[in-house]
Amino acid sequence: MLEVNHLSVGYPGRRVLEDVSLAVRPGRVLALLGPNGCGKSTLLRTLPGLLPPLGGEILLDGKPLGDYSPRQAAQKIAYLPQSRAVPSITARRMVLHGRFPYLSYPRRYRREDYEAVDRALAAAGALDLADRPLPELSGGQRQKVYLALALAQETETILMDEPTTYLDVRHQLETLALLRRLAGEGRGAAVVLHDLCLALTAADDVAVLGEGRLLALGGPKEIFQSGILARVMGVRLDRVAGPEGWRYFCELRSED
Amino acid sequence: MNSSRTFSIPTKWIVPALGALAVLSALLSLCLGAVPLDPGEVLAALLGRGGGPAARIVLYARLPRTCGCLLAGAALAAAGTIIQGVLGNPLAAPNIIGVNAGAGFCTAVCAALWPAWTAAVPFAAFLGALGGVGLVLFIGSRTGASKTTLVLAGVAVSGMFSAGIDAVLTFFPDALNGYTDFRVGGVANLSMSRVTPAFWVILAAFGLALSLAGELDVLLLGEETARSLGLPARRLRLILLALAAALAGAAVSFAGLLGFVGLIAPHIARRLAGEDSSARLLLAAALGGAALLTVCDVLARTLFAPYELPVGVVLSLLGGPFFLWLLLRQRRGRGMGRA
Numbered sequence: 001m002l003e004v005n006h007l008s009v010g011y012p013g014r015r016v017l018e019d020v021s022l023a024v025r026p027g028r029v030l031a032l033l034g035p036n037g038c039g040k041s042t043l044l045r046t047l048p049g050l051l052p053p054l055g056g057e058i059l060l061d062g063k064p065l066g067d068y069s070p071r072q073a074a075q076k077i078a079y080l081p082q083s084r085a086v087p088s089i090t091a092r093r094m095v096l097h098g099r100f101p102y103l104s105y106p107r108r109y110r111r112e113d114y115e116a117v118d119r120a121l122a123a124a125g126a127l128d129l130a131d132r133p134l135p136e137l138s139g140g141q142r143q144k145v146y147l148a149l150a151l152a153q154e155t156e157t158i159l160m161d162e163p164t165t166y167l168d169v170r171h172q173l174e175t176l177a178l179l180r181r182l183a184g185e186g187r188g189a190a191v192v193l194h195d196l197c198l199a200l201t202a203a204d205d206v207a208v209l210g211e212g213r214l215l216a217l218g219g220p221k222e223i224f225q226s227g228i229l230a231r232v233m234g235v236r237l238d239r240v241a242g243p244e245g246w247r248y249f250c251e252l253r254s255e256d
Numbered sequence: 257m258n259s260s261r262t263f264s265i266p267t268k269w270i271v272p273a274l275g276a277l278a279v280l281s282a283l284l285s286l287c288l289g290a291v292p293l294d295p296g297e298v299l300a301a302l303l304g305r306g307g308g309p310a311a312r313i314v315l316y317a318r319l320p321r322t323c324g325c326l327l328a329g330a331a332l333a334a335a336g337t338i339i340q341g342v343l344g345n346p347l348a349a350p351n352i353i354g355v356n357a358g359a360g361f362c363t364a365v366c367a368a369l370w371p372a373w374t375a376a377v378p379f380a381a382f383l384g385a386l387g388g389v390g391l392v393l394f395i396g397s398r399t400g401a402s403k404t405t406l407v408l409a410g411v412a413v414s415g416m417f418s419a420g421i422d423a424v425l426t427f428f429p430d431a432l433n434g435y436t437d438f439r440v441g442g443v444a445n446l447s448m449s450r451v452t453p454a455f456w457v458i459l460a461a462f463g464l465a466l467s468l469a470g471e472l473d474v475l476l477l478g479e480e481t482a483r484s485l486g487l488p489a490r491r492l493r494l495i496l497l498a499l500a501a502a503l504a505g506a507a508v509s510f511a512g513l514l515g516f517v518g519l520i521a522p523h524i525a526r527r528l529a530g531e532d533s534s535a536r537l538l539l540a541a542a543l544g545g546a547a548l549l550t551v552c553d554v555l556a557r558t559l560f561a562p563y564e565l566p567v568g569v570v571l572s573l574l575g576g577p578f579f580l581w582l583l584l585r586q587r588r589g590r591g592m593g594r595a
Contacts, residue, residue, distance in 0.1 A: 045480075048484055050480065050483055050484060069486070070483070070486040070487070070488060071486035072486075073486065074484065074485050074486030075486070077484075078484070079480075079484035081478075081480040081481060081484065083478075083480070084477075084478065084481065085344075085476070085477055085478035085481065087476045087477060087531060088526075088530075088531040089473075089476075089530075089531050089532045090532055093473075093532045093533070094477070097473060097474050097477060097485060098485070100470070100474050100485045100486065100487065101485055101486040103470070105467070106467040106468075106470065107470030107471070108470075149481075153485070
């Protein structure tokens with residue numbers, strides 16, 4: 001379990017978020033929501049130690065993150081960044097690098113690594129892309145390959161920064177279904193999402209960020225009823241009962 | 257695996273094929289010259305069974321020269337491959353980002369001040385190369401490190417070091433007398449005593465670089481992803497650039513300021529061997545660079561016989577147009593396959 005207490009994140013001389021306490025729990029999907037520039041991505045980058053925290057503590061399975069070597073941490077936390085390079089390699093080779101944290105110097109990929117790669121490709125729905133060079137793939141296809149890269153790490157915790165960008169609606173829904181499946185396997189996920197409605201449907205917990213702090217943390221229903229999300233995003237948020245539970249939708253607030 | 261490659265040779269045969277090409281070019285280089293020898297004579301001389309002038313030509317004139325070409329070509333090509341990968345910049349190469357000029361400057365200083373210490377030259381050259389790449393990286397990081405800035409900073413740093421070489425040669429006109437054509441790069445009149453120390457440096461640096469190929473692969477995924485996979489990206493980038501500096505510096509220490517092989521060979525290797533595996537790419541680039549430089553040298557001394565061109569001139573005549581072609585291709589946004 002990845003847990004942060006009174007965490008401050010940002011860059012030297014510029015504090016973006018203060019006093020954030022939350023946890024990425026096994027078997028649960030945590031959605032990080034908030035307006036552009038509220039620090040969602042900065043927080044997500046701080047969680048695995050890619051950005052040094054400005055204050056507070058990060059605990060991985062109860063121990064400070066700093067006690068783990070980068071390699072050990074990478075065996076427990078996978079991170080899917082928002083901006084991704086597109087090297088001229090095949091998708092399978094790309095995903096194979098997800099096994100990097102499990103190898104010691106000099107790195108030689110083993111049979112079990114290749115098996116993990118096939119599993120990850122299949123789970124991300126990218127098995128048919130395995131032998132295609134990355135630059136030839138469309139944005140959505142590359143996204144799947146990156147998703148598979150994070151899955152191949154076979155970590156307990158997965159952090160994803162906008163995994164649904166570039167994806168059409170079916171693939172967005174598939175990605176969220178994948179998140180649910182990962183949670184079903186007992187893994188914990190924290191996801192930055194722009195689509196409030198998808199997030200409220202798919203997440204177990206919702207963290208609302210804004211005004212330089214964590215404004216609210218709770219289940220989707222609770223967050224919806226508190227009205228905080230609508231307020232911070234500056235929209236009207238409503239819901240209707242669908243066949244499989246609440247479905248949320250956003251509208252521009254009418255001038256009143 | 258290679259459905260989209262322009263060439264149809266399976267990638268796993270590329271390294272052996274380039275190896276064979278390098279051996280072939282070495283044989284050619286040993287046989288051809290002012291006095292043509294047949295392969296039998298050459299082999300006999302190499303095995304120590306020959307005698308007379310043929311054996312002397314092979315052992316004292318052609319063998320050091322051929323070894324020098326193979327080594328310098330391989331080292332500069334490997335250095336170019338590493339630099340292009342680490343900086344994510346297809347236009348980067350040891351001669352463009354100030355590595356060669358830095359090595360050349362220190363070689364000149366070392367040769368001027370301590371002419372007797374030939375074995376120290378590769379290490380001085382390494383320090384110079386490291387200084388060159390360090391300076392360029394420093395300028396790059398201060399200005400935002402865009403791909404163009406790095407190349408421009410490299411041009412400026414190269415210019416400064418070149419001026420330094422000229423200054424040293426003004427005060428010590430004989431400093432580089434042991435080198436023919438230091439400024440464009442040349443391998444005529446090489447002796448084994450100059451090639452051997454560089455050989456050990458190159459062997460060690462290349463072995464280390466090869467052992468870090470997996471890390472280089474991961475570095476190519478971008479710093480953010482590399483670090484999230486547990487790779488200490490910044491430290492590794494420095495280690496790899498230091499190895500590239502050692503490779504390029506050692507080559508410059510005996511062959512002078514050879515340009516272009518460090519730029520062309522990696523690009524040819526990329527097209528032939530693909531970029532899936534940095535280990536394969538490094539091997540292909542090194543073998544291809546060795547073959548390329550050796551063939552250029554054979555051309556340099558046979559095209560206008562009895563006159564000899566410096567190998568650097570032939571290389572630049574071939575490499576210049578290639579670089580321009582690369583720039584034109586780059587403008588269409590296909591360079592190195594980066595989005």
